[in-house]
Amino acid sequence: MTRMTSRSAFTLLMLVVAITGLLIFYETLVVPTRSTPAVGLLVKPDLGTFTWARPQRNVPQSENANTHAPLNILSPPPLGVNIVSKQCQIILRGNTREIGELRKSEDFSWRDQKNDTDIANMAANCSLLRSRYRFPPYFAVKVSAEELAFPIAYSVLAYENVNQILVLLSAIYRDHNIHCVHIDAKASKETYNAMLRASECFPNIIVAKARQKVVYAHISRLLADIECMKELLEVRKASYDWKYLINLCSQDFPTRTNLEVVRQLEEFQGFNSIGGYLDISDQIRQRTQYVWKLPNSAPKKHRELRPIRTKQRHPTPPYNMTVVKNLAYNFYTRGFLRWALMESEVGRALLEWSRDTYSPDEHFWLMLHRYPGAPGGSRLANGYQLARKIVWSNNNKNISCHGEWRHGICVIGAEDVWRVSEARDLFINKFDIALDSAGTTCMRQLLDERATVPNSHRGDGNADKIPDIPPKVFFEKELTSAGPS
Template sequence: MTRMTSRSALTMLALVIAITGLLIFYDTLAVPTKSKPTAGLLVKPAPGTLTWTRPQRNIPQSESANTNAAWNISSSASLGVHFVSKQCRIILSGNTHDIGELRKSEDFPWRYLENDTDIVEMAANCSLLRNRYRFPPYFAAKVSAEELAFPIAYSVLAHENVNQILVLLSAIYRDHNIHCVHIDAKASQETYNAMLRASECFTNIFVAKSRQTVVYAHVSRLLADIECMKELLEVPKSSCDWKYLINLYSQDFPSRTNLEVVRQLKEFQGFNSIGGYLDISDHIRRRTKYVWKLPNAAPKKSREMRPIRTKQRHSPPPSNMTVVKNLAYNFYTRGFLRWALIESEVGRALLEWSEDTYSPDEHFWLMMHRYPSAPGGSRLANGYQLARKIVWGYSKNISCHGEWRHQICVIGAEDVWRVSEARELFINKFDIALDSAGPTCMRQLLDERATVPNSDRISRNADKIPAIPPNVFFEKELISAGPP
């Protein structure tokens, strides 16, 4: 009897090893590609085409287990667990002394480093890449019917560091949403290849096929957003009926779960949320009062090229529109973007007019939003916005424990507390190669809220309720009132 039992055990062990080997082999073959898309999946665009079917997750059977795998916070790959760690509780307290003591230890991933070449190799095994960055099924968020009925489209601009891009994408990712990444045309080939290969592990993440060489304050910055927006608009509603589009930069990070974002967007009642101002200074007026052109070369004292003002006066905007100032990152309805970028002659005219202005991404959207026939638009603007929390350096009383870049604080561990409770849905700016504390601890807060009921959370991390826009946010003049 004992001999038969041992023989059976050996047989079972051999069977398990054989099945495991087959699953690993299957996993290497299961990476979806453009040339051989899996049936029923959202098909990635080939050059010159964009064909889509309903998005579904293409997960090899070997990934069906371990859906709640927790990450070890001491590992440099750990960007979130299902609870808020002791180290993150210290960081979220904002106590600079305690954080300083924590920095002396090696129990926290202060730098999260992964080069683009390594990511290309990692993406050869989609299970490894998904696990590394905690995409599903290695992070199993509870997705409600409310979320499934309200898909979101994301546009992400980036020019380097695919590691950072994937950290952001993994935080906002849901299987029923859709995500477009625009890689700057001047990015390295390694960066482009890494993002392209990583995107092939997902049926609802793709790289924009048309790319802009982005120059600061130039129309190329606006066009980069538009490249992704147009490709997302080509996705038929039968495949992904996204309601709003949120445009982000790779160094942004969410402060809300997907459900909390959905509930905030629903409070907008079908209106765009485009923060901006009607009253602008003479300094801002110069952006469109004169013609701006790119120099032949970047100034020696500047690290980047940007437009310079000429003495030539610019023509007035089309359709008697009023120049205003908006924020570059907002929430846009699908109907508004289709109208502004595809259907409207006004949109085409304003975009052409904006080509030789300064930073047109900071006036185009609000000018279109205020046009009387704009879907989801309004003639009003009062600075109300929930898109991004930014710690600006214009006040002498503001400290920054990361570093200042373009008068914006790159969040350090000692700064995380001040942005963790922000009412804005996204925070800028994080750099995980400088200090990964922000994304690490923010991801833990989000993971906890997305998986653990309120009553079971040991930390003070209650669900975030939507901010209710003021009544004037919803006012809209009649079309008969004429153009602004």
């Protein structure tokens, strides 16, 4: 009986040892997986390793119960994997027959027509708004030290369609950048309130407090840009020490990732990049040789109001400056804008002189850029610009546009995307997602792939954008006073 008891004890001891070993094995290999955050919580990627996120587009809430969860962070895809959708691959090839067949399908969103009330309601849940438009953290991208050391400020002019504004902002947004939106004072209350509520979901998206009633070719167009620029200049450098400001309108869209934009701006070496021309026609000269005024009676649609020329001759420019023509959308250094808008009597005098000229936003910046001693200023590389690609009709019937023509500019349709996606310019105008959202959808996928997947892992046709090297004259300072206008 005693022997049986000893054997039983020994057997029991061995059983305990075996069970203990199994428990240790289980705790070592299995239990750590329990520490993985639950679905719906943010999984912060290790900045020392490469991560990428497969984009999600237009997923209805009913089909995605976890709409507040960030995109899954996955291991690098196999070589040659392309995260651009099959539909966008067809669109980016530019074959009109294939795109025509694709248009017959129902598995691709051709128009995005959310209204401002929809956006205001969505903004009540910031996680939902961020996820729907794929703002961080719902778009997981590794931000390089190079980008963090080079913050950018953006100024965006808008009149309507907050949905379109958010599509643009989500494409250029980074946590360390800062963004200002000027909503036209003529815009509806719904538009302004929707943008205001959406901005409250972000610490670095502000809506301009002072608002202009923007009239085509009027000083109000320039002042709208200046309102945002001044607010961005007033932001403490300790919070957002931005190096350059890029001004846009809501119907622009980028062709480059944030890193590619940074590398292009670095090539400017602290100079402004303001596109323009020194030689101007007599017709353009009349813009500043005569006084222009708004008519007393406005047409029913206020937006169609524009200045008319009077017989009164306009004074010559202050400080013996020469009238030139610049593009309205450019790249400005912080030092230049502070000098031009806050510190310099030259800037104040030129702004006052420009108030009764025609389209002053198309001479103001370049005249200051060429002024001797202007921070970031230079003589100008005549015609050199990288800001925007625009498809103009120029009254040429052979220039095609598959969206529609507006004021001589092509609103990009799906069949036009292929020819603008490879532009050397950093932004493209004009998109209207309520008319055709294929352009912004497919170009966003191109950007996301370049931002998250290294060249070696990408499919063909979407290589990193190489910075454009400015010509030598771009860096030559203006040393003498300007001549007569």
